[in-house]
Each structure stands twice: as C-alpha cells, then as structure tokens.
Amino acid sequence: MRAQGKLIKQGAEARVYHLPTFLTIQEGCIAKERFAKTYRHPDLDRTLTARRVIQEARCLQKCKKSGMDTPTVYLVDIPEATIYMECVVGETVKQRLLSNQSNYYADLDQESMAEKIGTSLAKMHAQDVVHGDLTTSNLMLRDNNGSLVVIDFGLSYVSVLPEDKAVDLYVLERAFSSTHPKTEDLFASILEHYAKGYKKSRTILTKLDEVRLRGRKRSMIG
Structure with a gap:
C-alpha cells in the first residue's frame, strides 16, 4: 500500500x-x-x-x-x-500561544496548559521514551475535549539515561524561549507538574541544569 x-x-x-x-x-x-x-x-x-x-x-x-x-x-x-x-483535529500549542501573544497570554489558562504538558511528558519519560524533537509544534490540543496530544515521534527512542530525558526538556524549553516570549513562568510550571508526575524527576531536573549551563557556554563562545 x-x-x-x-x-x-x-x-x-x-x-x-x-x-x-x-x-x-x-x-x-x-x-x-x-x-x-x-x-x-x-x-x-x-x-x-x-x-x-x-x-x-x-x-x-x-x-x-x-x-x-x-x-x-x-x-x-x-x-x-x-x-x-x-488525524488529530485541533490546534498546536504553538498556534494557541501565538494567537494569545499580543496580550501576553492574558486570556490563556496557562496553569491548565502547563499541567497537561508536564503530566504528559512525565508519563512519556516514565516509560523511558525520549521524544527527540519536543517543540510547541509537536504538542496539540484536541478540539473536542482540550486533551494534550504529543505528536511526531519520528526521532523518538528508548533510553533510561537522565541526560537524554534532560535534553528532551531542554529542547522544549528552547522552543518556548525562542518562539514565545514571556513564557518563563509557564515553562517553570510545566516542570513543576513534570516533577509531580514522575518519581525519578529529581535526577533529570538536576541534569537539566547541567545541560542549560553547557548551552549557555556554547552561546558565549559562539
């Protein structure tokens, strides 16, 4: 076929x-x-x-x-x-954020969005699945019930390494910061819900701090 x-x-x-x-x-x-x-x-x-x-x-x-x-x-x-x-009927998180960007997301239920994203990523990493391409374009909200759908697993793989899961989160954080200004609090809330939903999150979030530091060093060096 x-x-x-x-x-x-x-x-x-x-x-x-x-x-x-x-x-x-x-x-x-x-x-x-x-x-x-x-x-x-x-x-x-x-x-x-x-x-x-x-x-x-x-x-x-x-x-x-x-x-x-x-x-x-x-x-x-x-x-x-x-x-x-x-075929998921809905809009991407990117589209939802961009449509609410002009008023700094005043009409957006950021806490609900953060809970949906953080909880979903916690479930994914608890299964040792690393997405490999977490962006706001690969997160969708269903039209019928508002459920958060993670899509495009084309670069996904299975790994138990905290480093791999931390990089997954870092890629999403960079997607937020580069495309959606003033979403630092939203992403922090995502990580809070991630930590609540994943018992092994502490090690990954510690690794995330290390990955961030490496990223800043690369940016400084150019």
Missing part, C-alpha cells in the same frame, strides 16, 4: 500526507512515509528505514498504553516505510 493524499509536510526524514478517506474513519488519517536515502546502499537503507518505522510505532504504542494521548496507530506498512495514524 502506498500513501496517496494531500502532502501537508515534508521534513528531512519523511513526507506526511492527509488521506481524506481511510476505512470508515470520518476524518481520514495521516500517513507518514519515510523516503529512501540515496547516499546509502539500498539494502542498508531498507534495513535502517524499517528499523526507524518500527521504533516510531512502538514508541507511540508504549506512550498510548501509559495513558498519554498520542495519535492512534492504524497500520504499519514496513515494505512502504509508512505509518497510518489518527
């Missing part, structure tokens, strides 16, 4: 399509198709691509079982390197 539909995003690793019809699902579905890397030997490329597709699908399922809200996986087509998954 090859994905056919409207191309909505193309990254360095994959193309993402919206299929308006899929089985009996009213919203259709999202098809994420990893494409071949021509600089690699074809046999090696197929092996590595299949491994990445399987890993992404497993991380999605692992998070779903933990109680996180993630897109439901409908079908994994390994020969075509494609995952067919739920």
Whole structure:
C-alpha cells in the first residue's frame, strides 16, 4: 500500500500526507512515509528505514498504553516505510500561544496548559521514551475535549539515561524561549507538574541544569 493524499509536510526524514478517506474513519488519517536515502546502499537503507518505522510505532504504542494521548496507530506498512495514524483535529500549542501573544497570554489558562504538558511528558519519560524533537509544534490540543496530544515521534527512542530525558526538556524549553516570549513562568510550571508526575524527576531536573549551563557556554563562545 502506498500513501496517496494531500502532502501537508515534508521534513528531512519523511513526507506526511492527509488521506481524506481511510476505512470508515470520518476524518481520514495521516500517513507518514519515510523516503529512501540515496547516499546509502539500498539494502542498508531498507534495513535502517524499517528499523526507524518500527521504533516510531512502538514508541507511540508504549506512550498510548501509559495513558498519554498520542495519535492512534492504524497500520504499519514496513515494505512502504509508512505509518497510518489518527488525524488529530485541533490546534498546536504553538498556534494557541501565538494567537494569545499580543496580550501576553492574558486570556490563556496557562496553569491548565502547563499541567497537561508536564503530566504528559512525565508519563512519556516514565516509560523511558525520549521524544527527540519536543517543540510547541509537536504538542496539540484536541478540539473536542482540550486533551494534550504529543505528536511526531519520528526521532523518538528508548533510553533510561537522565541526560537524554534532560535534553528532551531542554529542547522544549528552547522552543518556548525562542518562539514565545514571556513564557518563563509557564515553562517553570510545566516542570513543576513534570516533577509531580514522575518519581525519578529529581535526577533529570538536576541534569537539566547541567545541560542549560553547557548551552549557555556554547552561546558565549559562539
């Protein structure tokens, strides 16, 4: 089966399509198709691509079982390197923040957003899943119930290392600071809810301070 539909995003690793019809699902579905890397030997490329597709699908399922809200996986087509998954109807956290930026988020329930994000990330890291690309574009709020959905696990992997989880949080912190000014308190609240939801958070948050320090040093050096 090859994905056919409207191309909505193309990254360095994959193309993402919206299929308006899929089985009996009213919203259709999202098809994420990893494409071949021509600089690699074809046999090696197929092996590595299949491994990445399987890993992404497993991380999605692992998070779903933990109680996180993630897109439901409908079908994994390994020969075509494609995952067919739920089309989440809603807006990204990035869109929500940008639309409330002009009045410094006065109309935004920041505490509710922080709780949703922090709790979701706590569940994810408790399963030893590292997202690898945490940005406000990869966090969505459902239209029907406001649930926080974590999407795009294309760079995800499993790790028990506090360093890897700390870097995950640091990437999200940088996304907030670079795209959404005046959200320092919001991110601090996210970390508070993360700590409440994850028993092993203390070690990770200590590592986060170390990662921040390294990041500042790199910025100073240029």
